[in-house]
Amino acid sequence: MNSDPTTDATRSERIVERAREVIPGGAQTGLRAQAYDTGDVAFERAKGTTLTTVDDEEYTDYHLGFGPIILGHAYDRVDDAARSAIGDGVLYGAGTTPLEVEVAERLTSLLPGVEQVNFCNSGSEATYHAIRLARAYTGNEKILKFEGCYHGWHDYVDVSVYPPEDELGGGYPESEGMLPSAVENTLVVPFNDREAVEEVFREHGDDLAAVILEPVPHSVGCILPRGEFLETLREVTREADVPLVFDEVITGFRHSPHGAQGEFGVTPDLTCVAKALGNGYPVAAVGGREDLLAQAGGDNESGVVISGTYSGNLPGLAAARETLDAIVEEDVQRHVTDLGDEYRAGLRDLLSDRDIEGRVVGHRSIFSVQFGVTGEPENYEDVLGLDEGRFREFAVGMRERGHFFTPNPYKRHHLSLAHGEAELADYLADADDVFGNL
Template sequence: MTDDSTSDATSRSEAVFERARAVVPGGAQTGLRAQAHDPYPAAFERASGATLTTVDGETLTDYHLAFGPIVLGHGHDEVDAAVKATIDEGVLFGAGTTELEAEVAERLANLLPSVEMVNFCNSGSEATYHAIRLARAHTGNDKILKFEGCYHGWHDYVDVSVYPPADELGARHPESEGMLPAAVENTVVVPFNDPEAFRAAMAEHGDDLAGVILEPIPHSVGCLHPTGDFLDALESETDARDVPLIFDEVITAFRHSPRGAQAGLGVTPDLTCVAKAMGNGYPVAAVGGRRDLLEQAGGNNTSGVVISGTYSGHPTGLAATRETLRLLEEEDVQAHLTRLGRAYREGLADLLEDRGIEGRVVGHRSIFSVQFGATDEPRTYADVVGIDEERFREFAVGMRERGHFFTPNPYKRHHLSLAHTDDHLREYLEDADEVLAEL
């Protein structure tokens, strides 16, 4: 961090935000991004390794990592070199195919247990949208079953009951105005980690369901670890009714393991959505899964499922993916991330105990977050509702003032990358101790 105080060092950032607000709603491309300037504006001009630099020259250790895609560190030399070499050969062809497209699809099929075929797209939201369309075409049904606290993108199909208020638990809670009522009505909402509630919902709606979608480890609310009974119910109930099981591994795949969370959980879904860490920051995503489901799309389809996009399979994203996946496998990145993540979680938990502050540290491998006002490990979204949101925002502000950047949203999470080191860990915990003492 610079020697200047944060409040004195944001004049240019403030000017950039004021300029943006005149032409961009909220001054940033999403409401979640706009939260970065609460209370201090953050207009960035550079990123390198584990750091971000603002237009005011403020250097911050980055634990946000763009909501998780940056797994190797910002501006990774080998990934960027692969992208630059691809650009020299052509930026966009827009017809036919390329060897790179086939090669990356083969690599995904080799890594992810559930994947036999792959369709590329540009974002996690697109991937879940396409997966649901494939499931609806396969079953001929309309309804989708999802779980409270799981986020699957911005579209009407599933932007329901991600962060419902306490008085709407168990109900359909649309997360945005302007959503199609029929889409909301065709969404069945069930508590995560509740096998009895899931079986009851399958008994009631199973014949009308197109698919069941979930984050296998929900990180949109910090972290919920799935129980064995819940995973068993997922697999047995969907198999018995031939309802496609869709894993949204946009966050978990490649960040937690090159083989996805599904490999460690021992459940093979029918469709898998991936994005974020697969490209280390470049825009790329994919939906993959069973051959019969994916073959519904493409030039020789029989059902006419349309999966389209001018920039889908863009060479830059695929080149970044090929190199990122190679490094994740060959450099054993996961060992570093897992060790460091455990150290952050244990260190933070010790600080909470030492300071007598009611709270818990949640997470998995390279993801962690502190949730104030609750102590037991959360199993469902209901266990997350009621955390002390204001105290978390105060913690985020105090850490930002000391040079550590993460979103002040209390339901989100910290991420680590290969570029984070033990020195970053030491500095974070030393500063966190100061901030917690002030709280």
């Protein structure tokens, strides 16, 4: 570790100290700054499963940039394609490129609910565009979302993602500075509650522009859709002619090449994808029914504006093309799903052996330990009451042993194609050691 002999500060600590002078909180987002809960850290390199700090400390990475890294860091095939694309110019900003056609064709062939595609650069942009398209189509303003589902930072949807217990059932703004009218036009009900959805449609069906959800809410670990919940959403939205929006920013291409919509057999009207679409490159898309996307064609009566100077940039599209092809050709989901099952089973055994109150949640390539709560969560309320302090102790202990993930107890671990049995064995052995010290 590289330390300053005059202060005994590591290079990471010195860089973070400088960062706090010029960057709010010392990181680009508050969520990134939470990494400092386990000690100041500045990363310099990543390859495969390994993150390396400026002090040459190495960690096995389970954070994976909040989930985009599905193939492993610096995956040669993807990076080579992005470098090759840069050789032809990064951005044209007019007309069409062959790359955007190729990637759009892949998305329309893989995702059941996607007939046309508009590219953008982040999941937040994609959900923003989706809601604008839905509002233009219906002429309505209100949207329905679910507690515990995160759809980005903008005013339309940054509501009741992590509401306190006394704010359940209402529209809880997650940020200061949000427009009150945006919050008022966002209706919120519990996930998996079919009756609550039907009640909203009885009371507000004529005023609804869209229903948006994570088909598997991973912003609070993992909540699986129960019974006929997704089918109910499809039925009531179709009957009311209200677009159903699947936010597959996390689930798309991480759980299945065909998204959660392919996995669960429910086809939405609009789909938002990002994260694993480009294995870390900034690329995202909103896709869906042709009549909905046609509103943004630029020469139609509706005149919906979907814009962005950097949308369709060549490196991002090249990365997306190669990532999608690799996911299919390498059967990535089978690998990460089988491995995820082993991580979850091993952690459950350790909790039981150590007689620690808690549960392991997750699906396919995602898992998380939630201390102080038991039983399968059905909705966000079932996540309330988890032991945040114990999770942070666990995160600190695991980082000391060379495993990195965000110390936020509501978030999750991710796996990639680069993870294997060796990483599994090391993780479970060290987790057992940390559990013994909690």
